[in-house]
Amino acid sequence: MIFGMSVALLLTELGLRILSPSTKEYNVYKRYLHITFNPSMDIMPGINGEARFASNSQGIRGDELSSKHTYRILAMGGSTTQCLYLDQEEMWTCLLQKRLNENVQNHLVWVGNVGKSGLTTRHHILQMNYLLQQQPHIDAIILLTGVNDLNRRLAEDVDYDPFFMEKPGCEDKLLFETFHVLPVGRNKMLPYYKRTALWHFGRIIKYRFFASGSVQDREGKYYERWRKLRQNAVAIRDTLPDLTSSLEEFSRNINRIIDLAQMKSVRIILVTQPVMWRPGLPEQQKNLLWFGFIGRYSPGQERDYYSVEALAGGMKMYNDILRKICEMRQVECIDLALILANDTSIFYDDCHFNERGAELVADHLSRHFLSRDPLTARERHAVD
DSSP: OHHHHHHHHHHHHHHHHHHOGGGGOOBSSOTTOEEEEOOOTTTSTTOOSOEEEEBOTTSOBSSOOOTTOOEEEEEEESHHHHOTTSOTTTSHHHHHHHHHHHHOSSOOEEEEEOOOTTOOHHHHHHHHHHHHHHOTTOOEEEEEOSHHHHHHHHHHGGGOOTTGGGSTTHHHHHHHHHOSBOOTTTOTTSOGGGGSHHHHHHHHHIIIIIOOOOOSOTTOTHHHHHHHHHHTOSOEEOSOOOOHHHHHHHHHHHHHHHHHHHHTTOEEEEEOOOOSOOTTOOHHHHTTOOOOBOSOOOTTOOOOEEOHHHHHHHHHHHHHHHHHHHHHHTOEEEOHHHHSOSSTTTBSSSSOBOHHHHHHHHHHHHHHHHTSTTSOOOSOOOBO
C-alpha cells in the first residue's frame, strides 16, 4: 500500500511538472491574491477608506491579461510602483490603463504592475530576464526606480558591495527577493518538499479558493514604529558617504536593463524617482519620514540616520544618472522628480504616493503615451 501510494505521488509529481504551465513560471505575487487594507489617514495622509489589493492568475497586480489586449504595458519598480496601500482602482498603473483606454481608438491597453517593496535595479534585471520570457508580447516597460538603490547603499554602509551581481550564487538570493513564486525546484532557499510540484499546486488551490494571504500589516501601523525610530535617531548625519561605486553600479544596471529591452524589441520608458525630501521641509512633514537608516533594520533598535538634506542630495545624484543615460542612449524618460511637488499633496511619507499623487503620476504618463501615435513610437527620444 505504501509502495502504491509512493508510486502514485511520484507519477502525480511528474505529471504536474510536465503538464502544468504554472510549475514553470516566475510570479512576483501569489496568484489570485486578495487582501483588503484599512490604512488610517493619521498614518497615511491623503489615503481614504479601504484599499483592495488583488493579483491575477499570473501573479501580477492588475486585470487578467487576454488576447483582446492589443497594447501591453508592464510597470516595474519598488513600492512606489506597487502602491500597496492604494485601492486597486487608485494605483497609478490602473489609472494609466483607464486614461489610455478612454483616449485610444485603435488599441485595448493593458497595464500590469509587478512593482514590489524593496526591489532595486539588481532585481529589475532578473524581472526583465524572466518575465519577458513568460510574456513575449509585452509592448512597453515602464521602470520607476532609484530610491531603493540609494536606500540600500546607505543602509549597508561599509558592507556595500558594488559587484554583488558578479558573485557566485547571488542570483539565487536575488530571485528569492524578486519573486514570491519560482518554477518548481528553482528556489534553492526552500526545503526540498516545498520545491515539489505537489506543494506548488496545493498553494495555488489554497490562495485561489480558501485564503487571502497577508502582505505587511493591514493598517500600516508599522509606519508609526519606523518613524519613531528616525525621530529617536542616535545621530543625524549631514554628509553622505562616497557614492561613486554605487552610482557606477546603478549606471551599469540601468544600461543592462535597456540592453535587455532592446534585445527583446520592447519599448522602455524610464521614470525618475520623486521624493518628499528637500531642504526646509516643515517639521510636521519631517515626522512622516522613516528612510535613511544605517544598518540592517530590526524593530526597536536605535541607529544613525541621514538628514533630509543629505537624502535629497543623494536622490538627485541617482536621478541625474538616469537622465544622463536616457539622453546618451536616446531612451524615453519621464522626469517625475522635476514635475511633482515635494510635499504631502503627493506623498504620505518619504516617497510613497497618496491618492492624488497616483492620479498625477497617471496623468503625466498617459500624456507621454498619448503624445505618440499610435502608442508604438519606440524610436523617439523624449523627456517630459
